[in-house]
Amino acid sequence: MSEVDVMEELRLWLPAVLFVSQIFVYWLLWSLRSAFVSKGHCEKCRNDIDNEADALERRIIRNEEQLANQPTNREVTQLNLTLQELAGDVNVLAERIEGVKDSQTSIKELVIRVDTFLREQR
CATH class of the missing domain: 1.20.5 (Single alpha-helices involved in coiled-coils or other helix-helix interfaces)
Structure with a gap:
């Protein structure tokens, strides 16, 4: 060739x-x-990520505000001590009320006896 x-x-x-x-x-x-990746698809993904980040930031801020309003460990301890003191006071009052109840029962029985005696005397 x-x-x-x-x-x-x-x-x-x-x-x-x-x-x-x-x-x-x-x-x-x-x-x-x-x-x-196309430019439009990339922008859409970025917007989605930005929206999710904004929502997460709002949740974090809301949680931080709620945590700021929570009582401190010292306040909870003080509240616990106060409740224990109140429980003791309530127990003392319950004992006193029980004593008054016993006295009232005795007075009630005495009144019933007097009433019965007076009714028999008529």
Whole structure:
């Protein structure tokens, strides 16, 4: 094969080779399109992340405000001591009321006896 024949052969196959190579390049670009993120999709993801971060920040602020309003350990301890003192006072009052109840029962029985005696005397 001479040089002229090779050149003629290349001239015949050149359009087909160019066509196939262009199809391959277009296919490659189309494949890469799905590998990269579009600008619109990226902005949407960023907005979603920003919204979630804002919601999380609001929750954190709300929780910090609620924690600021919670009683301290010292206040809880003081409240516990006060409740224990009140429980002791209530127990003392309950004993006194029980004593008054016993006295009232004795007086009630005495009144019933006097009433019964007076009714029998008539």
